[in-house]
Amino acid sequence: MPDALLLMAALVFSVAGMGWLALAMDVHWNQVRASRRSPRIAVMLRVLGSVSLLTSLVLCLLADTATMAVLVWMMLLAVSAATIAFVLSSRPGVLAPLVVFSK
Amino acid sequence: MFASFRLSFAWLHTWFGLVLGFVLMVAFFFGSLSVFDREIDRWALPQTRIEAQPMPSFDKILASRFASITEPEPEEIEAASNRVTKPLPDKLTPSQYGAYTTHRDPVLGMYVGFDVPNSTLPDDHAYGEITIDPRDGHVLPHDQLALGSAFFYPMHFSLHITWHDIGYWIVALAAMAMLAAIVSGVVMHRKIFREFFTFRPGKKLLRSTLDLHNLTGVVALPFHFLWALSGLIIFAGIYFPVLEKLMQPLVEAHEREEAMHTGLDILPSGKPGTLASVDAMMAVAKERWASRGAPGEVGFLFVNHVGNSNASVSIYRDSTDRVATAEGLHFEGTTGRILFEDPPTGPIETVNAFLTGMHLQQFKHWTLRWLIFVGGFLSSTCIATGFIFFVEKRKHAHAAQGYGGSRWVDALAVTTVTGMVVATLFVLVMNRALPEDLAHRDSWEKSSFWLAWLLTLGHATWRSAAVLQARMSKAWVEQCWAIALSGALAVVLNAVTTGDHLGRTLSAGYWPVAGVDLMLLAFAFVAAIAARRLQQRATHASPASASLEEPERA
Secondary structure, eight states: OHHHHHHHHHHHHHHHHHHHHHHTSHHHHHHHOSSOOOHHHHHHHHHHHHHHHHHHHHHHHHHSOHHHHHHHHHHHHHHHHHHHHHHHHHOGGGGGGGGTTOO | OOSSHHHHHHHHHHHHHHHHHHHHHHHHHHHHHHTTHHHHHHHHOGGGOSOOOOOOOIIIIIHHHHHHOOSOOHHHHHHHHTSBSSOOOSSOOEEEEEEEOOTTOSSEEEEEEEEOTTBSSTTOEEEEEEEEOTTTOOBOOTTSOOIIIIIIHHHHHHTTOOGGGHHHHHHHHHHHHHHHHHHHHHHHOTTTTTTTTOOOTTSOHHHHHHHHHHHHHHHTHHHHHHHHHHHHHHTHHHHOOHHHHTSHHHHHHHHHHHHHHHOOOSSOOSSBOOOOOHHHHHHHHHHHHHHTTOOOOEEEEEEESTTBTTOEEEEEEOOOSSSSOOOEEEEETTTOOEEEEOOOOOHHHHHHHHHHHHHHOOSOOHHHHHHHHHHHHHHHHHHHHHHHHHHHHHHHHHHHHTOOHHHHHHHHHHIIIIIHHHHHHHHHHHHHHSOTTOTTHHHHHHHHHHHHHHHHHHHHHHHGGGGGGTOOOTHHHHHHHHHHHHHHHHHHHHHHHHOOOHHHHHHHTOHHHHHHHHHHHHHHHHHHHHHHHHHHHHHHOOGGGOOOOOTTOO
């Protein structure tokens, strides 16, 4: 079932991408890390987040025809963003692995 | 009139959102359920709990079933009698056959279109319909309600108000308001990116409600917009009947012109003719699809000018692998010769087919189906939190001034948020509790839904008196408990009356019924948690501590 695996991966990349974009914002970074964050890291998180979301799109395109893939991606983005928002509001620590590279 | 652009948009958003939000709540909640309408049908009609079936043989099964439909449904005859200039004859002539199935349908819906002579509408028909088990062709009872596809689904676009199609118009108005609410919401929202991921449930109710409203509104913005828009586009022909009202001569000329190219006659020949093997035509269609790298089953079969020498048979693929709806292959009925194949669509038609197909979701893509279902609930949450915010923001001022405004909004909000869910679960409970052989079982089920909903309105109104003192109405908590109980009860009743408990359906992998049961338990679970939290909040919060904040953010 390669299609199912592709879609699973697309979901993972889209959730991670939204997570990185959220952590690029001061208020959410502070929910996960006590230390201040350098501007360089913020840029890096934004790039990482954007690339991750684009990877998710590519995975969707590999799994389905283009029209279907765009719909799947659009809905994945919505669900991922909501998921990250709810994680941040209840257990922000869960997102710590996304910034394991920075103390 | 307003001090700023933003304030005028806030007014638009608040009042249009409030008045038509109640309708939108119905459209989005039942629309979400309609994503799984066929699965709800399986749950509600235990005798149809079998695997999905392909289109059966026309020659062996369908032909005789079509012939057994000898007259339109009584309500169709009644409606047609209002469209004619002379009284209807006793016997109407059948002229069209249609059969429709999808990869999720174990049963087959069939209809016969009867000519309506002397009608004020061109090419007018009245329809008779049956549902059959495609394995052997036996007709399923007519008075059992397919809850998903025949009750929840039409509810979401017509509210079941059939008088002059007014339900369609109310929903359309609400969809227009939704588009306006989306645009005005974006204009009002000052921190759309900065608060993109913001939800602070620990803050005061007013703040956390607005957070949730903004969050669900913004993250699913393309979904909200596209679904409201495509819903309008699907029924554009009803809202703007330009073709049949203003341009009828042009349309007829175009049809005549087109018929010359396609060989598909507009009018019956009047000479008798017999159909060649339709099974052979279906085989040709399947071969053609397979040769183009898109093998598939027949989704829709249509016979025009039944019994005439110029009868035609149109066959459409069950388009499981793409969003847009399918093109047809048309055969000469008496010979089985291919007359015409719908050409690839132009740009406008392609966009239309995409938006329509996206909304109707006949494709086979369970991930996308679930994502759209979740999208529908994000929309519903957005609308529901809008009501709660409206009440929270005003109830103290209204209580101080002795206004009843927020009380009535709260009562209606309870009715359209929790009350609607209670009524929905109650009809599922009744579906399992009523005797199987009860006459007019479908009417009993429908009545039980409306009655339950009416009761929730009464309950919400009675309990909303608390809002007059700026307290939370107990109706929210009590109806959440009602959801929890009726959801669990529906699952138990399903197990008791059919033996299909979760242990069996899950181990057999019969997902239509297992999925509905699991969703019912999820509803019950979430409602129970919500009820507990609301009770805790009500005991901890005293009215004095809940003050207004950020009043400028309407």
